[in-house]
Amino acid sequence: MKPSLWNTLYKLSLLLTQEKSLKTSTTRLSDKFGLAQQTVSRHLIILERLGLIERHVTVKGEEIKITTKGLDELRNVYFRLKSIFEGISETFIFEGRLFSGIGEAAYYMSLKTYRDQFIEKLGFDPYPGTLNLKLLSTSDVIAKKELEAHLGIEIESFKDKKRTYGSAKCFKAKINDKIDGAVVIVDRSHYNDSVLEVIAPVYIREKLSLKDGNIVRVETFAKTD
Amino acid sequence: MKPSLWNTLYKLSLLLTQEKSLKTSTTRLSDKFGLAQQTVSRHLIILERLGLIERHVTVKGEEIKITTKGLDELRNVYFRLKSIFEGISETFIFEGRLFSGIGEAAYYMSLKTYRDQFIEKLGFDPYPGTLNLKLLSTSDVIAKKELEAHLGIEIESFKDKKRTYGSAKCFKAKINDKIDGAVVIVDRSHYNDSVLEVIAPVYIREKLSLKDGNIVRVETFAKTD
DNA sequence: ATTACTAATATCCGAGTAG
DNA sequence: TCTACTCGGATATTAGTAA
Incomplete structure (x- = not known):
């Protein structure tokens, strides 16, 4: 624009x-x-x-x-300016309904360049695949936009002979108060704003015995400096 | 810009x-x-x-x-967006040191077009002249900028044969917890951001027995809708 | 590597004006 | 009045380079 x-x-x-x-x-x-x-x-x-x-x-x-x-x-600019002028840490809590993706994320996460960045920057080797949560309320969708405006852990883009692989931004998160992982916000995601993608060093579905349709709670921590 | x-x-x-x-x-x-x-x-x-x-x-x-x-x-835009998205009434409290201006304001306030607007929009016929307060802390100066971003009572510009008379924005205010008046923010003021101009239906200096150098407290009320 | 100049190009703005 | 078109001129951006 x-x-x-x-x-x-x-x-x-x-x-x-x-x-x-x-x-x-x-x-x-x-x-x-x-x-x-x-x-x-x-x-x-x-x-x-x-x-x-x-x-x-x-x-x-x-x-x-x-x-x-x-x-x-407009709100996007507002949130970004807010994080500059009111630069404080904030906790965001999301609730979403678990659904199955097409397994595409697993492929991307297995790429060495991405994986190495996750290990280095997040401090864990992520299980290949994301937990997809459909956010249930508009306030959660707005909160996601606000989270997005904060400084996160940047996963950088790269390219090989064939194509370019986009960048992403992560925020450390706690899933259902039990598992430590991260929210991944992909720059050009095929999902829309109402979907939250979560990764962790373990297979979350199994660890928490989750099935499609279950409500999952995610707490994220955004720092602004 | x-x-x-x-x-x-x-x-x-x-x-x-x-x-x-x-x-x-x-x-x-x-x-x-x-x-x-x-x-x-x-x-x-x-x-x-x-x-x-x-x-x-x-x-x-x-x-x-x-x-x-x-x-x-940047902050200016931030405050304006804030007042849109967090549209709530707010009270701003300023403290400033009284000083004497050059008496120019009295001339402007006596102009019929301005005066009529004050009477109609503020509900009082202002004493001709403003009480000039030098704001003492930067937080007050920033608060003034935030106040400025809110919707106030608009005093419209006009022109006669000779020149154009600028617009201004007012906010109802209480001076030293005693007198009801208004803060006037002039669009192209010859004062800078750290000066607050206050008007009232009475001669404030006399009513409150104020002299140059005295600290005056002003409470203003901003509505956003 | 840089920054930043000059010149060419792309884009945007606004006067005139139609509907 | 109004909106919104065309089009020439203004402005902003970028390519090609110099330092």
Whole structure:
């Protein structure tokens, strides 16, 4: 997302206050934003196409509302700035329903470059495969975004002859108050925001006698410095 | 400040974490920021000129530190986003040392357009003149910035044949726990951030028997919706 | 390696204006 | 009035290099 667009979204949010919609015109906004009417119009069109705002355009003006996706975009910056200015350690607690993935993670985790990094940076040799948890509440999904904004343990990307392997970020975690492991947030995951991927030095499913559908509790520890 | 520059400052802050300095190179940064090395170089030059960062450039790389001014720039956005996402009422308490201004404020406050707005929006006809308080601690200065990010009572700008008269933002306030008045934050004030300007329907100095140098306590109430 | 200049290119903005 | 199109000019970015 282009900085100038983000700026327009941000300034919109300052006028909208709370999830209410705003009835205004591009001319009035251009005045407030210090941009030309045409520029505001163009920005609004793009923001709408990106799904960040919703509009109801009439010949007399328009009504604008920031979508959940748009708010997420802003919240992400908010959380990152928060972790800078209120730089304190925080504990995040998640609850999710266990489900089976397609076993892809096991392949990636067995790659030497990744595995060596896990051992070096997390201090354990992870069991190949992740425990996938579907987060149950939106507050957990938002908390995950906040966690993501914190500094974690960085797993670096690398490439071989064929392709590039993406980066990831880990946070030490405790699973069901028993097992020490880590939450892995993959940069370009095929899962969406509502899925938490957990790794540990042991096979968690077996150790905790878990089956698909079980609720699992994960406590993570984020430090900001 | 241009959005693209703000973006670079913001991304820098994510790497710097806490007021530490960062030893890196424009190439490494260009990688992280998704910009060309030349663009990063140019941005850093401009940010430095604006006094938002400090650099120590060598032929082997450079060391970057975000200045107080730069952090303020980021904090401002942080506070505004905070008031959106944590939209709650807040009380701010300031303590400042009374000093005499040049009496300019009295002139402005006597202008009909301003005065009418004060009466309508604040509910009182202000004594012409402001009580100027020099804030004593940096935490108070930061609190003032946070207050500024909240929604206040807007006093609109206007123009006559000669010039434009700027806008301002007010927050209801209680002075020394006795007098009800308001804090006025003038958009382009000739005072800096460490000065708080207070108005009231009465002549505060007299009512509270205040003299230059006295410490005055101001409690303000900010609502976010 | 670096940083950062100059010049070419890509992108963005806003004046004019249609609908 | 309004939104939003086209298009020329402004601005920002990047490629090619020098130091």
